[in-house]
Amino acid sequence: HAAECLATAATTLSDAARAAAESLAIEPISIGISDSVEASITHDLAHEAPALPPLSSILLHPVSESGVTPDEPDKGNAQSHENTGGKDISEVSVAIQRSPLRTQDVEEERWLVNCDIKNELVPLAQTSEQSGETEETSSINIEVAREVMTEVLPADSDLNDVISLEKAPNVAAMMDSTLGELANIRGMEQVIDPKQSYRILVENELDVLLTVCALIGQNQRVICYMPSGTPPLSFYKPLIEAATGVVAYFPERMSPTRRDAAYKRTLEASNSVALVPGTILPDILMEGENTWVIHVGCPPSYEKYVSRFKKHRAQNNVIVAYSGDLELYTLRPSLMDITQIWPGRDSLDASIDKLRRVFDDSLTKISDELKEKVYADWIQTHSVYGPRYVKAWDPIKLVEQANRYLVHILLYRYKDLVSNTLESKILPRVSWGFVTQNSLEPTYEAGVLQVKDRDSGPNHISSLPQADVKSSAAASTRVFTPTTGRTASILSTQTSTDTKAKVPGKDSNAQIPSAEADFKPASGHTYLPIEEEFDAIPLIGFMAEKYDKVICFLEGHGSLRHYQKLFKKILPSAQVIAPEAISSDQANNDAASRFVNTSSRSMLLLTYSTTNLPSMLRESKVGYCIYWGFHLPVKQAKKHRGQLTCSSSAIIITKSQQAELKKQSADITEHANARTLLDLGPRSPLWPMRNTTVSILMTEEAAVKGLYVNRIYGLGTVSRAERSAQEVLRMANRYSAKVLLRGDLEDGSEQFPPVAGRLPVPRTVVDRFQLQPAVTEGLAIIG
Known part of the structure; x- marks a missing residue:
């Protein structure tokens, strides 16, 4: 031998x-x-x-x-x-x-x-x-x-x-x-432990997406968690397909149930890649050979990462991240503790080198319009309320990092680069209303943030190319809405008593759009329809400004003090009063007494489930009553008529509640000027109040969290046999994302998407209402 x-x-x-x-x-x-x-x-x-x-x-x-x-x-x-x-x-x-x-x-x-x-x-x-x-x-x-x-x-x-x-x-x-010479990374599968998570750290941020493409081979079923919301996936899809030859898929504008079903159908076949926003957890089981879950970027949440690992049960679980990002996130336990180094790194590098030219060519061919969608979403996800928030960045640093990522990683306007530098004037631009609302003026003054239309409001649809306005409304409102770090505490609040629109560079006495001047109060018992659930709070504030004495009937005894904090900021010129104790007739009487006896403009907050109103409310005239709740409060509103001296009232309802309202009451008609309030653009009478509400929701952290938790309380009191833990948190998350603008993008509205990430739920609430199964699925964050 x-x-x-x-x-x-x-x-x-x-x-x-x-x-x-x-x-x-x-x-x-x-x-x-x-x-x-x-x-x-x-x-x-x-x-x-x-x-x-x-x-x-x-x-x-x-x-x-x-x-x-x-x-x-x-x-x-x-x-x-x-x-x-x-x-x-x-x-x-x-x-x-x-x-x-x-x-x-x-x-x-x-x-x-x-x-x-x-x-x-x-x-x-x-x-x-x-x-x-x-x-x-x-x-x-x-x-x-x-x-x-x-x-x-x-x-x-x-x-x-x-x-x-x-x-x-x-x-x-x-x-x-x-692996270096194998056309498919699949040869590694026999030495991969499905119960172990692996990491691939690259020294050059340019190589993150390239490495992901190198991992994707033939006959694989892959879930790719992208560090973004849904709109940027329209950029990642053609890039991955061109570099790998494998079809990538992501659903658009679907309910969670339909979305998960679509993902499952896609992953039934080999050669399939499901692109998933990093903010959601689809219900997909990935057991079987050659199944992959790839996380792009450092996972900012340990709990969410573990939930995905357990949910999918893929054969290969890999995190691909830029090594320079490790210090930005304080993950506990650390990424190094929960992962092992990916076997065969040298061989993977050889595959990366072979793929580099194809990848670079594909990246340069993708339109700048799609890259702008990534830029917009990148700023939101890294901002103060975003899921990838970086505490060390102030507003200027945040936008500078976004600009660098867009130009040097995504190769935006790469043909215009001169000495590896891109002139700031050709970077994507945002609206001035958006800048002022979020106290991003320092970034504008420093020249790192560009403004396109100084008259546009915070949803700044005009910031996008005209062709993208309709299809990308959600993305357009998402660009710079949240503030970052230190600016959150100094965010200037717009006074809702102002009747003038203040636009930099123009006369501060310029009149706001004429639609508000055309809005007239109406007597009688009416309803006010809203297209977007977010509009409920701005609409209450808008109507409260029209009267000296207003009673607002809301849902949930425990929520009143949190709504009180919000409306005190939204209506700074009014005295906002709420009972100091929950479910207490004496507390209701004391609050009503203060409300009646104050000589200034005032608003009283009560629950619409209150059966017997304080008698003094019948003795004093009330200018207006507003009802808003998750359940249609028609019966309560009718019962209260005999207990109040109030000739005008309105119930705020959604589209889905209109048919039910007509069945329950024929004498409640639509407000004569209701249609003028449905305009979602800057000429709407609600536009200034929307701006103010967004600003307050961003700064009143405790109040917003209190409303979210109280919503869980209200939903959780129903037995788990009747309403599952998952359904409790899904309903609460939709309320939070659509009304409070806190949560995952998929739970929110396309027109007014969340400006911040999901709020935490106290452990005591999870235990009390047996919500752990939903937490395990990633529907809540413990905190």
Whole structure:
């Protein structure tokens, strides 16, 4: 067996090596295939090419440094090596060190290489004795016994270009190198632990998306969690498809149930990639071979990451992130603690290098309009209430990072780059109303944020190309809505008593749109329809400004004090009064007394479920009553008529409640001027109040969280048999996202999407209402 290594692996031998080999006693090479007996084959190395094993996918991993030994510990089962990726055995040159050849010094090592019939690499195992068992026909066992001979080679040996074949590498190291030349990363699957999460950290942020594409191969089913909301997926989709040749999919404007069903249909087939916004957790089970879950970017939430890991049960779980981002997030436990290094990194790098040109070409061909959608969403997700908020960034730093990402990572306007610098004036622009609302003036003054239309409001649809206005309304409102770090505390609140629109560079006394001047109060009992649930709070504030004495009937005793905090800021010129105790007649009477006796403009907050109103409300005239709740409060409103001296009232209802209202009451008609309030643009009478409400919702953290938790209380009191934990939190999350503008984009409105991430739920609330199953699914954050 002395020259078996030379016989099976050498591709080039010098004349001197051949001569040396001829002088040795050559023994037969034993190859065991299934049940076949050993066949002795005598090779004349001087005239015959070395015999190769029958499978071309048996790979060797040459050791680059003699100091590395087979039993050297493998760090995290994925140690990185300096040599190039492993080659097919037919391409490997046998190397012989130039050390004295002494036939008496023979070191024999046996390695068993198992390859299945499909030429797929499976784990290697070192063995000291030959197995006597019969192998199944699905695999071929090739036992290679080699001798390292030490006898001086002739001085004219031409083996300068061959690699030293020292001791065989350790198992994990050998597996690492094999992927470099494989067209599919799938060969790694046999050494991947499905119960373990892995990480791939790249030193260049440009390589994050490229690495993701390199991981995606043929016959795979892949979930890619992108660090964005839904609109940017229209950018990632063509990029991944062009680079990988695999169809990528993401659903648009669907309910969670329909969305999950669409994802499942997509992932039933091989060669499929599901692009998922990083803000959601689809209900998808990914069990089976060649299933992948890839997280793009550092996961900012440990709980959400673990929920995804448990939910999908994929065979391969990988995080691909830029190493420079690790210090931005204080994940506990850290990313390093919950993951291991991805096996075969060197080989993956080889695949990345091969794919780079195609990827770069694909990136440059994607339109700048799609890249602007990523830019818009990037700012929101990294802002103070975003899911990827970075505490260390002030407003200027935030926008500077967004500009850098857009220009240097996404190659926006790359043809216009001069000396790797892009003039700020051709960066995407936002509305001035949006800037002032969010106290982003420092970014504008510093020249890092560009303004397109100084008359436009915070949803700044005009900030997008005209062709994208309709299809991207959600994205357009999302660009700079949240504020960041220190500016959140100094956010200036617009006074809702102002009747003038203040636009920088124009006369501060300029009149606001005439629609508000055309709005007239109406007597009688009416309803006010709203297209967007967010408009409920601005509409209450708008109507309260029209009267001196207003009673607002809301849902939930525990919510009143939180609404009181909001309306005190929304209506700074009015006194907002609420009972100081929950479900207390005495507290209601005291509040009503203060309301009646105050000489200034005032608003009283009560629950519409209050059966008996304080008697003093019948003795004093009330200017207006407003009802708003999750359930249509028609019966309560009618009952209150006899307990109040109030000739005008309105119930705020959604579209879905209009049919029910008509069934319950024919004497409640639509407000005469209701249609003027449905305009969602800057000419709407509600426009200034919408601006004010957004600003207050962003700064009143405690009040907003209190309303969210109280909504969970109201929904959670129903038994879990009647309403599941998941449904409780889904309903609460939709309320939070649509009304309070806090939550995942998918739970919110397209016209007024959330300006901040999901609010935390106290552990006591989760335990009290048995909501842990929903938390496990990622529907809530404990905090």
